[in-house]
Amino acid sequence: MKQFSFAVALLLCTQLLSQAQSRVEPILEDFYHHPERVLVTAHRAAHNKYPENSIAAIKEAIRIGVDVVELDVRSTKDSVLVIMHDGTITRTTGQPGAVRDYTYQQLQAFRLLFNGQPTEEKIPTFEEALKLLKGKAMLDIDFKEASPEAAKKTCALVEATQTAPQVLFFLYAAKYAPYLHDLDPNIPIMPRSHNAEETEKIMQQGKYAAIHIDDSFYSDSLMSRVRVHGERVWINALGKYDDMEEKQKDSGFDAMMKAFKYANCIQTNYPEELLAYLKKKGLHR
Numbered sequence: 001m002k003q004f005s006f007a008v009a010l011l012l013c014t015q016l017l018s019q020a021q022s023r024v025e026p027i028l029e030d031f032y033h034h035p036e037r038v039l040v041t042a043h044r045a046a047h048n049k050y051p052e053n054s055i056a057a058i059k060e061a062i063r064i065g066v067d068v069v070e071l072d073v074r075s076t077k078d079s080v081l082v083i084m085h086d087g088t089i090t091r092t093t094g095q096p097g098a099v100r101d102y103t104y105q106q107l108q109a110f111r112l113l114f115n116g117q118p119t120e121e122k123i124p125t126f127e128e129a130l131k132l133l134k135g136k137a138m139l140d141i142d143f144k145e146a147s148p149e150a151a152k153k154t155c156a157l158v159e160a161t162q163t164a165p166q167v168l169f170f171l172y173a174a175k176y177a178p179y180l181h182d183l184d185p186n187i188p189i190m191p192r193s194h195n196a197e198e199t200e201k202i203m204q205q206g207k208y209a210a211i212h213i214d215d216s217f218y219s220d221s222l223m224s225r226v227r228v229h230g231e232r233v234w235i236n237a238l239g240k241y242d243d244m245e246e247k248q249k250d251s252g253f254d255a256m257m258k259a260f261k262y263a264n265c266i267q268t269n270y271p272e273e274l275l276a277y278l279k280k281k282g283l284h285r
Contacts, residue, residue, distance in 0.1 A: 023136045024166050027067045030285060031138065031209075031265075035227050038257075038264050038283045039067035041140060042271040043238060044085060051112035052092065053083040054121040058129060062136045064272045068168070068265070069133060070140040073126050075150045080104035081126035081157065087144070094118070126154065130161040140168045140190070140267075155184040164188075168209055174202050181206070190234060196222055203229050210234045210265055223262035235260055237268040245270055253277045 030037045045057035046064060053071055061069045072085040077100055088098050093110040104125070112121040133139050143154060158164050164186040171177055174191035181189065188209035193199040196217045202208070203226065210232035213223070223233045237245070237256055245252030245268075253274060256266065268274050278284035 023062075024138065026285060027138055028166060031067070031232065035232070035264055036283075037285060038266060038278050039232070040271050040274050040278065040284070041068035041070050041234075041265060041267040042066040043070050043236075043267050043269050045069050045071065046271060048269065048272075051114045051119055051121045053085060053124070054112050054119075055124050055128065055132065056119075056121055058124075058132055061271065062133070065275060066137055066271045068138040068140050068267075070142055070267060071126075071129055072142045072144050073150075073154060074099045074144045075147070075153075076100065076102060076104045076107060078103040079149070079153070081150065081153060082107065083124045083126060083129055085142075085144075089123075093123070127157050127161065130157060130163050133166070134161060134163050135166075138166045138168060139163070140170055142170050151180065152183060155180075155187060158187055159184065170212065174198065174205065177202075177205065177208065190232075193217075199226065203231075207231065213263075215260065218260055218263075220262055223260075227262055227264070232265045233260075233263045234265040234267065235263040237266050237270075237274070242269045245273065249273070250277060257281070257283075 031039060042061040044052035046060035047057050049060055050056035058069055071083050073081055074084045075081055082099065082104065084092065084099050086092065089095050089110065092112055094113055095110050107123050111118040112123065113119065141154065158167050167187055168190045169180060169187050171180065171189060171191045174193065177189050177191050190210040190212055191202055191208060192212040193202055194214065199211060199213065199222060202211055207230050211226055212234045215235065226233050237252060241252035241256045244255060266274060275284060
């Protein structure tokens with residue numbers, strides 16, 4: 001009887017592990033093979049309920065079923081890669097100074113704030129985030145460092161955790177894309193475009209996982225060509241459209257989908273609400 005119970009327990013654990021590891025597979029299938037489906041990115045993870053860029057916010061983003069989690073990567077004084085948006089830690093911890101002013105161990109003495117109040121959450125490492133997201137959701141790496149050493153270390157951690165297929169490496173300047181590709185050809189790249197001419201140049205430069213565009217130069221004709229070329233059209237709801245959504249349900253998302261009909265990856269501060277909206281419209285699996 002004990003042997004049977006152990007066998008059943010082992011089987012259940014194996015099944016649960018397999019399910020957890022396969023959660024990212026339909027996301028990747030949609031990302032690369034179903035451009036008609038709109039994917040949802042949680043800006044700084046699910047930070048409406050937990051501190052931004054925290055382990056708790058990442059877990060919540062996974063729980064609600066987002067496709068992509070956006071996280072900001074910076075380096076400490078002793079070259080440990082951590083998750084933090086600002087160059088300083090004042091807004092998020094209430095402490096003075098920059099991330100690079102502290103060692104990783106020193107930063108662990110501080111707690112992340114939520115609505116101005118301290119929580120039990122600490123500043124996570126990039127490696128912790130990779131391991132947590134592995135097999136569960138894609139990760140948009142908003143790389144805030146400028147040094148080649150930090151870029152190499154970032155790529156090395158992605159390779160070490162075997163998460164390259166589910167990662168997007170966001171580049172503020174498309175000119176660095178060839179360098180990053182040479183550094184690690186396994187890691188998908190998302191360059192940012194600042195105008196229509198640059199978008200054309202990016203497509204001539206190569207084929208990337210996605211192109212981050214702005215609404216200032218969006219046009220249906222250009223973005224339809226981006227999709228035919230094989231890239232996702234990434235756009236932000238942050239600001240205007242999220243603000244509309246906060247005031248009146250579906251107003252911001254309705255306006256976005258009308259204005260940017262070829263956009264098929266949307267970053268928002270309201271990922272749970274956007275997921276529900278897209279499912280209702282038949283635009284998400």
